[in-house]
Amino acid sequence: MALLHGAKRLLGRIAAAATTARADREAAPSAGVELLTPTRPLQMTRLNPAFAKLVDSIPLSCLDTPSMMSLPEKQFLFGLASRYYAGKGIIVDAGIFLGGSTRCFGEGVRSNPKREEIMRNWPRPIVSYERAIVNPNMPLFFKKHGLTLSAAPGESFESELRRNIAPVKDLVDLRIGDFMDALELDCPVEILFLDILKVPALSLRAFQRFYSRLIPGRSVVVHQDYFFEELPWIKTHQEALSDYFDFVGEIGSSAVFLCRKEIPLAVVHGLENELPPAEQLRLASIALHRSADPARRFFMALSKMRLIRKLEGQVAARAYLESIRTEFPEQVAQTDNMRLSSALRRAEELLVEKPRKARNDGMRTPRRRALSL
Numbered sequence: 001m002a003l004l005h006g007a008k009r010l011l012g013r014i015a016a017a018a019t020t021a022r023a024d025r026e027a028a029p030s031a032g033v034e035l036l037t038p039t040r041p042l043q044m045t046r047l048n049p050a051f052a053k054l055v056d057s058i059p060l061s062c063l064d065t066p067s068m069m070s071l072p073e074k075q076f077l078f079g080l081a082s083r084y085y086a087g088k089g090i091i092v093d094a095g096i097f098l099g100g101s102t103r104c105f106g107e108g109v110r111s112n113p114k115r116e117e118i119m120r121n122w123p124r125p126i127v128s129y130e131r132a133i134v135n136p137n138m139p140l141f142f143k144k145h146g147l148t149l150s151a152a153p154g155e156s157f158e159s160e161l162r163r164n165i166a167p168v169k170d171l172v173d174l175r176i177g178d179f180m181d182a183l184e185l186d187c188p189v190e191i192l193f194l195d196i197l198k199v200p201a202l203s204l205r206a207f208q209r210f211y212s213r214l215i216p217g218r219s220v221v222v223h224q225d226y227f228f229e230e231l232p233w234i235k236t237h238q239e240a241l242s243d244y245f246d247f248v249g250e251i252g253s254s255a256v257f258l259c260r261k262e263i264p265l266a267v268v269h270g271l272e273n274e275l276p277p278a279e280q281l282r283l284a285s286i287a288l289h290r291s292a293d294p295a296r297r298f299f300m301a302l303s304k305m306r307l308i309r310k311l312e313g314q315v316a317a318r319a320y321l322e323s324i325r326t327e328f329p330e331q332v333a334q335t336d337n338m339r340l341s342s343a344l345r346r347a348e349e350l351l352v353e354k355p356r357k358a359r360n361d362g363m364r365t366p367r368r369r370a371l372s373l
């Protein structure tokens, strides 16, 4: 009898243990395994799951407008506007060139299930900035994309831009002109897409205009030039405010950040006071390690080299470039990858040139951009 009772107790314990194990399995949090799909250099998309699901199919109309963005970046912008955007603030699209990003946002808002509520709050929820003046690199882009646009450097391409965004124009507050002269915004910004930070002054101005308008826990900032091998100020300005953001991922040459807490205007204005050189270099190193893609990290190192050149001069920059060669042997060896090899070549050329005044033309060469698609 005692034996039978003991056996029953043992069976009961085994059954209970099995149930607990099942329950534990069901309740167990994911082990955080990332699925690694093979990708070519610079093409990896890696986003927090809540944002990754936004990269999905888009209407073909979003692809009508020639743009410098990659397809996944366009899908992401469309996904943000159609399935993330809740109308808590506006969408800012700064530096729209021919209107590709604005078109993605516009088509996205149109298909957003909360469209009516959004429109009640913001009759024109997308504010787009562009000066629409042809710069010396643009004619090559027009030619490459078979555009009949004949505007020469210094002339306006506003009519072409307006034509491209015509199907969504009822949703867009288009602000043509120099962004440096743009008026203040007095509303919250829920989605901030930045592709205009081509010189430090533009970057500071954009941060001052928009960052204190971001909504904690809600607003998304997409820096289209983050993983670009130049423009080091974008990285240092953003990383100087890293306490206010969570990094949520990388797509194309864009980095995506979620605003975590309110950013006081005084903090943003503080960016005007140049940080000590050691701090700028520390921030550039933090930015360098944001990406899981060695090719993007290589670009970030080249961008940091430009910062070193500005802060410490040619000799220090050259020494750093040599260390990049040692640290990124695979990327340096990929001479058949035009995007990687031209980035390295331009870095080398920079070190034989005399420092020049930055040009305020606001654009990468079409070749560099096109190769990154």
Ligand SMILES: C[S@@+](CC[C@H](N)C(=O)[O-])C[C@H]1O[C@@H](n2cnc3c(N)ncnc32)[C@H](O)[C@@H]1O
Binding pocket: 066, 067, 068, 069, 094, 095, 096, 097, 098, 099, 100, 101, 129, 130, 131, 132, 133, 177, 178, 179, 180, 195, 196, 198, 202, 360, 361, 362, 363, 364
């Ligand atoms: C790299 S392009 C933007 C590309 C665009 N996002 C796309 O995907 O095709 C940068 C744009 O910023 C604009 N831009 C540069 N400086 C500007 C300024 N000070 N004010 C207004 N627009 C400016 C340029 O005219 C250019 O069209």
